[in-house]
Amino acid sequence: MEEAADQRELRLLLSSSTRPPSQAPKSSARTDTSDHPLLDLNLSMSVGTQQPSATEESHTYSRSLQLLKQQTAEQIRLAAVENAYAEQIRELTRTELELAEQEFAHARLVWERAREEVKKAERMKEIATRRINSACLEITCCSCHQRFRP
Secondary structure, three states: OHHHHHHHHHHHHHHHHHOOHHHOOOOOOOOOHHHOOOOOOOOOOOOOOOOOOHHHHHHHHHHHHHHHHHHHHHHHHHHHHHHHHHHHHHHHHHHHHHHHHHHHHHHHHHHHHHHHHHHHHHHHHHHHHHHHHHHHHHOEOOOOOOEOOO
């Protein structure tokens, strides 16, 4: 229904614009496009958007390229910062590893010294036990004069 009204309106506009006013149709019912074989239907539908010119396109392209370069430079800068941070972490890890190795070597020395002390203490205990046993053999009872046995 709406299409039919649009087509009628278009026919009226075409017929009134292509014929001189003296040849205008008497009734609007008899307007057919076949009556006008040389109609020029080049209609412009611009809404204010124009095609960008070559300079505008090159400016847009150069701006996009500049933004891309800036983003790339920022990514490179961030990668360099991350790389420097990773290198610092590696250096700290190396230092901590060296300290841990030194502490382990010191702990091993302390353990070996402690083991030597334990062996020394065990030897002293054996010697003390032998002395006590020999001393016990020399102790005698005053009443029966028998030797004391542990």
